[in-house]
Amino acid sequence: MKIHKGHHGNCCCGKIRGFGRRITPARHAVLDALSTRGEHLTAEDVFKASSRRYPNIGLATVYRTLELFTKLGMVSKFDTGDDKARYEFADGPHAKGHHHHLVCTSCRRIVDYTDFIKEEMDLLHKTEEGLSKKYGFKINSHVMQFYGLCRDCAR
Amino acid sequence: MKIHKGHHGNCCCGKIRGFGRRITPARHAVLDALSTRGEHLTAEDVFKASSRRYPNIGLATVYRTLELFTKLGMVSKFDTGDDKARYEFADGPHAKGHHHHLVCTSCRRIVDYTDFIKEEMDLLHKTEEGLSKKYGFKINSHVMQFYGLCRDCAR
DNA sequence: CATATAATTGAGAATAATTCTCAATTATGT
C-alpha cells in the first residue's frame, strides 16, 4: 500500500493504528481525498473524490471514516448553515494552516481567513481556560465563524 | 388578542407588522413558548410548548414561524452538533442577555456563559470590520462556541 | 361593519443527510 503523501504526511497511519484501528484502502482513499480536494468538503464531495481512487468505496464507509478521523482529531467537522456537514483536515490550533471561516449565506461561498488568527487564538485560549475553571469543562474544540453576504451577493 | 408579555416586551408585533406579515395566534404561541421555555430550544420543544397554549398548532407552522423570526432577527438559530437546530430569542450583540455557548459533547448539556463577553465582542467587532473590508463581505452574524466534556462526563 | 384578498395554516406527504443492519471480506498479530 502506498504511503500517504501531501502536507499531512504520514503521521495519520500511526494515529489510526495507535487506536487499534486498521489501515485500509478505503481509509487511504479518504485521506487522499481530503488532502487533494481542499477544504470544507461535504461527505458527498469526499465520496466522489475517494471513488476516483477506489471505485468500490461505499458512502456509508466514507461517513464512518470521517467520523473516525474526527474522533481521532485528524479531521475537523463543522457546518455552515446548509444541512450538510463539512470536513477538512484539522490543522491544530497552532499550526500554520489554522484558519476560520467566513460564509456567504446567499451563494454559500466559504472563505478561509487567517487574519486576526493570532488575536483570536489568544482570546480563545484565555476564554477556554477561564470557562474550564469556572464551569469544570474540559474544552476540546471551538467553532468561530462569520456569516454574511459576499460582494457579489450583496448588491 | 392578548399583548405578549415577558422581557422581550411588545416590540415583536411591530417588527412582524413592519415586514407586512400578520399577527396570528400561532405566532403568538411561538413567541410565548420562546420567552417562557428558556434557551436553546429545538423546534420540537417549541412545538410542545406552543401546543399548550394553542393546541391546534402544526409542527410545520412552528418551523415556518421560527424561520420567519430568524429572518427578522428576533430569534437566533444555531446548532450544537447534534442534528437539531436550536432556537432562542436573540439578545442583540450588545444587550445584557447576550451570551455564547459551551456544549458538552457527551451529555449535550449547554451552558450559557457571559464571561469574557466584552473582550469577545470587541474582538469579534474588530474582526468583522477587518474581514468586511478585506473580503468585501457584509457580515451579519457570527457563531462562537466551545465544545468539551462537562465535569460529570469527563470522569 | 361587511367584504375582498392575500397571507397563513394544519395535515400529511416528500426530501435528504446520515445512520444502521448484516452477511461477506480483509487487515493484522501470531
Place this chain on the structure above:
DNA sequence: ACATAATTGAGAATTATTCTCAATTATATG
C-alpha cells in the same frame, strides 16, 4: 498461512426539515 476481530458495501431505516394544497383567517378598505 491462519484465526479472528475489524471493516466493508449495499440498501434499508431513520429523522429533522421542507413542501403541497385546500381551507381558514388577518387586515385594509370602503
